[in-house]
Amino acid sequence: MSILDTYDNLKPEQRRSLGFLLGIGLFFWISITTLLPTLPTYIKYLGGTRSQIGLVMGSFAIGLLCSRTLLGYLADTKSRKLVLCIGIFVAGLAPLGYLLIQSVFPLIVVRAIHGISIAAFTTAYSALVVDFAPIQKRGELIGYMSLVTPIGMSIGPALGGFLQEFSGYTALFITSASFGFLGLILVNFIEETSQIHHKKTSEAKGKIRNFQQMVRSHSLVIPALILLMIGLLFGSLITFLPLFLQETNLGLGAGLFYTVAAIGSFSSRIFAGPASDRYGRGPLITVSLLCYFVSMLLLTQATNSQQILFAGILEGIGAGTLLPMIIALISDRSSAYERGRVYSVCLGGFDMGIALAGPVVGSLGSNLSYQAIFTLNSSLALVAFFLFISQSNYNLKTSLSFALGKEKDLYAFND
Template sequence: MKREPLWTKNFIGVSVSSFFLFLTFYLLMVTLPIYTMEELNGTATEIGLVVTSFLIGAVLVRPFSGIWIEKIGRRKMLAIALAIFLLSTFSYIFSSSLITFLILRFLHGIGFGIATTATGTIVADLIPDSRRGEGMGYYAMSMNIAMVVGPFLGLTLIQITDFTMMFIICTGLGLLAIISVLFVTIPSSSAQMEMKFSFKKLIDKSALPIAVVGGALAIGYSGILSFVSVYAKELDLISAATYFFVVYAIFLLASRPFTGRWFDKYGENVIIYPAILSAAAGLLLLSFSTSTFTFLVSAAFVGLGFGSLTPALQTIVIRNATPTTRGMATATFFTLFDSGIGIGSYVLGMIAASTGYGHLYLILSFFVMGCLGLYYFLHGKGQTKKIKQPQKQEAHI
């Protein structure tokens, strides 16, 4: 019996486009603080605003983007979003003041928020139902690989060239994101939504429980994104920080072929409970790290944990939505996920200032462990075991 094909031209095209979007995002995430400080004479607070303004744009637009995707159409909204993303990136070249730069960051966040919601919705339409977990897992790899390549490329560029050339290269990456989907056949929604606007339509109720879990876990994840390099410097392990996300990605990619298939075969609980435990264990180990070895071992546990959680949770959201509400469901999930990262970065920064980074990661390990209970009560306890007898299947890829 042949399995439904997953690796189609359309699936690959959308995944590649997503890769270039996130590659640009992560490249700029590590280089713009330096740009703000050196080129715009920004203070530490203003550097924080550069990050926050982008995030505000993405968070504010996500609830609306789900409705626009369903009303206006997936292809049109993706085209509009990619155009905003590209023009904002190109305009960085001509920015000469902090105010102008913050406005561009806000617009860039809007383009990113709509584009990533659109690609997530489109790829959900393209993946066969029987391979939903596997497909969403492979799609998420585009983001995970970008998370490793982006910071490395960004830090390399600022050492060998100037910021103007870096922005030109980022513009080129934005163009590649557009080119990747030019020849993709994007399915249309099978039913038209009512055009009358309602604030109730900004949030998809079926996605809300899992989105709450995702938002809580994102707070823990923000501690990795925002402070792991600073913590490494504090421990005099700055060289280890360079490889933290490399190890993270290696263990994530090694697990991906299995976790997606297990999700489809046995259900989400088999993936999510161990993944939360792995993330919590990684944070706990990180809090006690005193050597490069323990620092990088913690990266392996964190990669297995957080790297498996995001695609698994997103798969549940997509599965529970109808074809006509997948855009809103995806938007609901990422609205709370982005909010968790934003709130977490701010609150955890204050905690770290009082307790130190080691204690911060210790606190986060218990917080993430507590998400086991949150997931159980909001979703996990209602799931029945979906264990199927192994069947000989011929993969069609």
């Protein structure tokens, strides 16, 4: 069945809202990713050292960590749409802060506030998509709707690099802010048809775990730990890859790396979603972690632009498969009444990884080569791989079977 066939089988109000969600997601990710290859060099331009660059970039996750739980609660008890509005608004506002505050340490505050945008957007966007998706097509629709991320990443970094080089940082930050506010306009056209978070029935109460129960649940802790490993990897990558490429003079900009990664991510998302509905989430997550490992290993040995671009493709495939599949996995393992809070717990692992990566690796950066940093990243991917194949289900046997697609997820809910 094609993408169009899948959408044709949805109700008209679902198709309309999902269409606007796609537009919102595209504007959001363009706004965010225009700064991926440019913000580290901007901080360096302001006089920041390598450790200060890591501190500013890592502070992005402070906002993520501090806001995830509250935003997940709001998404479940008030409105997914309200949380989406918060994310888009902050995405539009933060770039103006970078423009107005031109000293290194105050940027930590702006960067932390910017992190709220990711926490709000990813929680609300994912919850809305799952609300609209039929359970038998959940993985497929999550995969398709997550295509806005690689599309945005294919446009944003290239656009950001171009604006920085030919128009300067002022034009860069104004453009980033403009895309955020364009997304805010489209939010008004979404109909939040799902009212599950308003229900106070005994059925709903029986399907809501409190925070302590969630963080003690093996079914949720393992995905959170895997995302912690990958968050550490991703945080150090976005912090130091632009500097590595700038200092090694290989004739390759970070924007091109992210564009190539976006192509890999786009390609994997088209196939991963439908495949996961048919074969299970396990094998897709397993392959994605191996892609991350090989990608980082290639960066440790890279001596030319071709090797770096190949690493970028593999990193994109890893990201494009892992994140939608983890979202599908934890959606399977939660009820609709608690889903926003479950996202806050599990995706909080990713946030924590990004938060720690910048300052920790940045503080070590003066004594470590870039190759050593990428070696550390490859080790993180390998740890995540072994954690998943051994602990993703009830025991070692069922975990390995699930990771290889030989057994269903024993933690999955039936609704």
